[in-house]
Amino acid sequence: MSKRLYYIDWLRVLAFLTLILFHCAVPFVENYNWEINNNETSPWITRIIWWTHQWRLPLLFFISGVGVRFSLKRRSVLTFFGERTLRLLIPLIFAIFFITPFQVYFEWLQNGRIVMSFIEFYPQVYEIVPYPEGPFTWSHMWFVAYLFVFTILLLPIFSLAKFKWFNKLKSFLNQVFCSPFAHLSLAIPFILYFYMLYIDWPEQGSLIDDWFVFVSSITFYLFGFIFSAISSFWESCLKYRKWFLSIALILASVLFFEYYWSWETNKPRLQNSSLYLYGLLNGIHIWVIILASIGLAMRYLNHSSIYLNYLNTAIYPFYILHQAIIVVSGYYVLQLKINIALKLLLLVIICITTIWILYHFIIRNTIISRILFGMKWKKKQE
Secondary structure, three states: OOOOOHHHHHHHHHHHHHHHHHHHHHHHOOOOOOOOOOOOOOHHHHHHHHHHHHHHHHHHHHHHHHHHHHHHHOOOHHHHHHHHHHHHHHHHHHHHHHOHHHHHHHHHHHOOOOOOOHHHHHHHHHHOOEOOOOOEOOHHHHHHHHHHHHHHHHHHHHHHOOOOOHHHHHHHHHHHOOOHHHHHHOOHHHHHHHHHHHOOOOOOOOOOOOHHHHHHHHHHHHHHHHHOOOHHHHHHHHHOHHHHHHHHHHHHHHHHHHOHHHOOOOOOOOOOHHHHHHHHHHHHHHHHHHHHHHHHHHHHOOOOOOOHHHHHHHHHHHHHHHHHHHHHHHHHHOOOOOOHHHHHHHHHHHHHHHHHHHHHHOHHHOHHHHHHOOOOOOOOOO
8 A cells, every 4th residue: 555545546536525515505504503693594405414423424524533644654753743843733723713712703603692793803812712602713614633642642542553463463454354254343332432432422523522423433443554554455445345335224224214204302212221322333334434434435436636635635624624615605695585405505615615715826826825724734746
């Protein structure tokens, strides 16, 4: 796996694109208090969003772990950590002070909490009062904050992989993961996390007291790092992709009609055996979607493209900006007297077009903006 794996780049781009589309659709979800909300909701959008919500971030954390492996091939551990600090911590701080305040302002404007202008509102950010009492928040940038913390915590493990003894472990794992059943067994930790952590610590994105998301996400991140070096893991994903996809579709169908359709909050109202059955099915469901995605990408997306390098470089700035653009434009779009489908389409078009203009003509063209948005400061051909 020393050569460029284009399917990983495509998976990363598609995963982030899914995230952007996800947030464009969230204002139309039932019983969900997001930053901006449409008066009318859609039951179908709601169920699709709940389904997507299960696997979109686990896939991104796994892909991020794969990226660590290839980054360490080209640099020392110390250099790697310095680069990750620049590309994660600086954009996080920048976003907290200059991007997420727009989201809080328009959220508070829509719910009637404030009537002031943004210029009057903005100084409150520097009072450092955490959201929701104040406007100080990392909002969607929690993903970046978690990645930075995970990188610090796992740095000793990343360092050990530089030693030759790891080759012996690789040889053993290569034998084990010739079987698709070994792949499926990796879902066990996520099932156990649900049983032990999700009930008491549901998803928060707060880093502190967010044990289910924290532990499961760092495991996906670590799995991506470890299995990026196990060739048989990837070969089996390719070989058994249809098998994994079939399992994913069957489980998605069962979960959709048995659980998601009556899901009214961010936690299913389940009791006793139903709760444990849900944890079992969903834990396997999330993992096989990742396995199927890898296999399908290896089969159909393992090629370069004139667009791939551009998209792979642009996707991080797109992620940093996307939620602010959706909230700001959505505040006005949701007031229009048009149906949900047109509002959603308009949000997607405005979001992608606005971010592309900002990225293509401003962000990628100066050293300062490239650093603030987590890009390499030297501009290559993009």
